[in-house]
Amino acid sequence: MSLRLVEVHKAFGSKQILKGFTLEVREGETLALIGASGSGKSVALKHIIGLLQPDAGEVWVDGRRIADLERSELYEVRRNVGYVFQFAALFDSMTVGENVGMGLRRIPGMSEAEIQERVRESLRLVDLPGFEDRYPAELSGGQKKRAGLARAIATHPKYVLYDEPTTGLDPLTKTVIDRLTIRMRKELNVTGVAVTHDMDSAYRMADRIAMLHDGRVRFVGTPAEIQKTEDRVVRGFIEGRPELVGEYQ
Amino acid sequence: MANPITRALAALGRNVVNAMAGLGRFGALAVAATRAGRDVTTWGRLLAVQMARIGVESVPIALFIATFTGIVLALQASYTFTGAVPLYFVGTLVGKTMILELGPVLTGLALAGRVGANIAAELGTMRVTEQIDALETLAYDPAAYLIVPRVIAGTLMFPVVVVLADGVGIVAGWITSLYLLDMSTEEFIRGLKLFFAPFDVRFSLIKATSFGLTVTAVGCYYGFTTIGGAEGVGRSTTRAVVVASMVILVLDAFWAIVLL
Numbered sequence A: 001m002s003l004r005l006v007e008v009h010k011a012f013g014s015k016q017i018l019k020g021f022t023l024e025v026r027e028g029e030t031l032a033l034i035g036a037s038g039s040g041k042s043v044a045l046k047h048i049i050g051l052l053q054p055d056a057g058e059v060w061v062d063g064r065r066i067a068d069l070e071r072s073e074l075y076e077v078r079r080n081v082g083y084v085f086q087f088a089a090l091f092d093s094m095t096v097g098e099n100v101g102m103g104l105r106r107i108p109g110m111s112e113a114e115i116q117e118r119v120r121e122s123l124r125l126v127d128l129p130g131f132e133d134r135y136p137a138e139l140s141g142g143q144k145k146r147a148g149l150a151r152a153i154a155t156h157p158k159y160v161l162y163d164e165p166t167t168g169l170d171p172l173t174k175t176v177i178d179r180l181t182i183r184m185r186k187e188l189n190v191t192g193v194a195v196t197h198d199m200d201s202a203y204r205m206a207d208r209i210a211m212l213h214d215g216r217v218r219f220v221g222t223p224a225e226i227q228k229t230e231d232r233v234v235r236g237f238i239e240g241r242p243e244l245v246g247e248y249q
Numbered sequence B: 001m002a003n004p005i006t007r008a009l010a011a012l013g014r015n016v017v018n019a020m021a022g023l024g025r026f027g028a029l030a031v032a033a034t035r036a037g038r039d040v041t042t043w044g045r046l047l048a049v050q051m052a053r054i055g056v057e058s059v060p061i062a063l064f065i066a067t068f069t070g071i072v073l074a075l076q077a078s079y080t081f082t083g084a085v086p087l088y089f090v091g092t093l094v095g096k097t098m099i100l101e102l103g104p105v106l107t108g109l110a111l112a113g114r115v116g117a118n119i120a121a122e123l124g125t126m127r128v129t130e131q132i133d134a135l136e137t138l139a140y141d142p143a144a145y146l147i148v149p150r151v152i153a154g155t156l157m158f159p160v161v162v163v164l165a166d167g168v169g170i171v172a173g174w175i176t177s178l179y180l181l182d183m184s185t186e187e188f189i190r191g192l193k194l195f196f197a198p199f200d201v202r203f204s205l206i207k208a209t210s211f212g213l214t215v216t217a218v219g220c221y222y223g224f225t226t227i228g229g230a231e232g233v234g235r236s237t238t239r240a241v242v243v244a245s246m247v248i249l250v251l252d253a254f255w256a257i258v259l260l
Helices: A041-048 A071-079 A096-101 A112-125 A141-153 A171-188 A199-205 A223-228 A232-238 B004-036 B040-054 B056-081 B089-128 B131-137 B142-180 B185-194 B198-224 B229-259
Strands: A003-012 A015-025 A030-034 A056-061 A081-084 A159-163 A191-195 A208-213 A216-221
Touching: A003 A041, A015 A030, A015 A041, A015 A056, A015 A216, A030 A041, A030 A171, A030 A199, A041 A056, A041 A159, A041 A191, A071 A081, A081 A141, A081 B131, A096 A112, A096 A141, A112 A141, A112 A171, A141 A159, A141 A171, A171 A191, A171 A199, A191 A199, A208 A223, A208 A232, A216 A223, A216 A232, A223 A232, B004 B142, B004 B198, B040 B056, B040 B089, B040 B142, B056 B089, B056 B142, B089 B131, B089 B142, B089 B185, B089 B198, B089 B229, B131 B142, B142 B185, B142 B198, B198 B229
Parallel strands: A030 A191, A030 A208, A081 A159, A159 A191
Antiparallel strands: A003 A015, A003 A056, A208 A216
16 A cells, blocks of 8 residues: 555544544555545645644555654655645746746756756646746636646656645636546556545546545545445435435535 | 633633743744754755845835934934034934944834735745645745745844944934034034944844844744734734834843843
């Protein structure tokens, strides 16, 4: 197993978000983590890269327990993990090219020419060739997401974590982003975890889907399996029927 | 229902807990920044840019304030002396007051607004738009990338700006004395040199250095700990300016007690 969260608990103040969250992500797959807004999907994702520390439980990346790592070791792990933020989180004082090159500048021994070549390659992969000199403010929402994805994959990471990659996008751009996610897996062989509440996206991009409910993983299975499940809560969510999910009534 | 005394005690308790938590967060950030100081490769290349933004770009406002302070000091000194004290003491008062007090303090307060607010707003916006998290995911230490260059730049550049302000304030007082008080340059210089001690400049520099450290550290703290979107950024910016201004005044008294 390449990514593993075991019995993770996390609370913010008196609000318990994760209550024994356990999930394993297999090498080479894209797993969609679905769940209602505020259920803790992004919180779970941030644990994988060490942006949040669990109150209890363990997070393992490539056989290394995140809590045991020194800061320099954590940065080594992070070089293997790309993170695509919900609102792209591009550095607005930098050009797109400088944004994409940021992670590359942390790799020892990379020359400026190699960095520029990798920036061009990453932008080509997300269908943004020639956007190096533009600023984030000059991009549309979909272009920002793609630039954020280019930044995440520039270091050729083994894993890419997507935090709601299609939220707020029009249907066409959503499909473009979903296809890019699939392309990342096929062309770069990345293992992906995508947090989403968009079921169309989840069906399109994911090999497996996990549903987070009440702080725990309620269901894990393939897109075909989740569509056949008899679990009322899961069915209620994927079919948009609140009457099946108790707390929405 | 709780009685007023219980409610007041509860509110006091909450405020004390919040204050202690804030101190703890500030301490944790200070430790992180101190540790990040070792990461010279990250902050070293950003230092020149911050020195220009915090120092060089602050020179116009600092000199504007110093110019008018020098003019007013000369006129008020002349008005106060009213023939009872020799007029060359105008030079003494302008020099001493600019160097020991008004140069560093007024510059510090002005830069608490300009620099402190700028840092808090910039880092606060980066926090609420997840740009600081993005730095982390790209294997950068945010303290090394954002805090250390700003704090070092402020600590190094405030004294430079204050020395310029001291000088311009004195020059403004001298020109005012020449054209509005009918004093000669010799008289003004005589007064200026009368009680001048090299320690005065050191005192001014020590204060300026501590103000630079304070304004940038407070701005970084409030920016880094911002929560709550645009409203949170506004709140952090206001707090950074208010707290930095208060600490400057406390430090001003502290240095006077300790060093004079």
